[in-house]
Amino acid sequence: MTILCYHAIDTAWSSPLAVRPDAFAAHCAWLAAHRRLVDLEEAVERMGASGRLPRRTVAVTFDDGFASLYDEALRVLRDHDVPATVFLVSGTLSSEPQSVDWVDTPVPDTLRTLTADQIAAMRSQGIRFGSHSHTHRDLTSLTDQECLADLTTSRGILEDLLEEPVRMLAYPRGLHDERVRRLAARAGFTHAFALPERREQAGPYSIPRVGIYRGNGVRTVQVKVSPWYLSVRTGRLAPVLGSIRGPGRNGRADHRGDGPGAGRFGARHTARFG
Numbered sequence: 001m002t003i004l005c006y007h008a009i010d011t012a013w014s015s016p017l018a019v020r021p022d023a024f025a026a027h028c029a030w031l032a033a034h035r036r037l038v039d040l041e042e043a044v045e046r047m048g049a050s051g052r053l054p055r056r057t058v059a060v061t062f063d064d065g066f067a068s069l070y071d072e073a074l075r076v077l078r079d080h081d082v083p084a085t086v087f088l089v090s091g092t093l094s095s096e097p098q099s100v101d102w103v104d105t106p107v108p109d110t111l112r113t114l115t116a117d118q119i120a121a122m123r124s125q126g127i128r129f130g131s132h133s134h135t136h137r138d139l140t141s142l143t144d145q146e147c148l149a150d151l152t153t154s155r156g157i158l159e160d161l162l163e164e165p166v167r168m169l170a171y172p173r174g175l176h177d178e179r180v181r182r183l184a185a186r187a188g189f190t191h192a193f194a195l196p197e198r199r200e201q202a203g204p205y206s207i208p209r210v211g212i213y214r215g216n217g218v219r220t221v222q223v224k225v226s227p228w229y230l231s232v233r234t235g236r237l238a239p240v241l242g243s244i245r246g247p248g249r250n251g252r253a254d255h256r257g258d259g260p261g262a263g264r265f266g267a268r269h270t271a272r273f274g
């Protein structure tokens with residue numbers, strides 16, 4: 001099984017995070033025809049103790065809670081009967097909402113995050129929601145107290161809004177370590193999702209996902225949902241494939257995220273996004 005991670009579905013925002021609506025519709029049509037699409041809850045229920053998931057099934061998630069999910073993605077998800085979970089930055093829902101200050105690329109004035117009304121409308125159509133932290137900071141850079149406060153605040157705000165338990169967390173930028181995983185459990189989450197680029201021990205608090213970015217066509221999605229994709233991407237072959245394809249655009253050793261230039265094997269490293 002593969003858990004996909006999208007961000008925005010947006011024509012106007014020329015960010016790697018913003019998949020074009022027509023491309024997204026093509027992805028969903030292909031996935032609906034060729035894979036068993038499952039709800040994230042079902043995915044984690046079926047996940048073994050090792051963190052491995054059944055083959056040929058796909059779950060779809062979205063990080064950051066951009067308003068384009070309501071404007072563009074919802075209709076497509078409904079048309080193809082694709083279950084989806086959206087991870088919200090709860091700070092964007094507080095009385096003085098946080099602006100989108102966590103992405104690396106310029107943000108257009110028109111970029112919005114989901115409102116409480118839009119979230120309610122999406123829920124009534126079967127979309128589920130989880131936490132993507134309160135402030136979208138790198139949790140590994142926070143003190144224990146800051147990290148726990150961020151995660152607890154996020155879960156509290158979202159549980160008040162949704163009036164149901166919120167047990168799923170997607171780490172901002174997928175970043176986590178042993179300490180963050182322990183604090184996620186203490187904050188009351190039962191499962192947490194990453195975006196690994198290197199080999200990571202999979203488990204309930206480090207469930208791997210695969211990022212889909214602007215420019216990824218159906219063939220790239222096909223590759224990214226292949227059973228071997230994550231192990232090749234995060235395994236010993238990844239640096240070899242990466243070096244064949246040249247350095248990432250920022251040349252840093254620790255850059256993360258399989259961006260739109262990721263190529264057929266997604267092994268070319270580019271900057272880590274959202």
Ligand SMILES: [Zn+2]
Nearest residue numbers: 063064173274
């Ligand atoms: Zn994010």
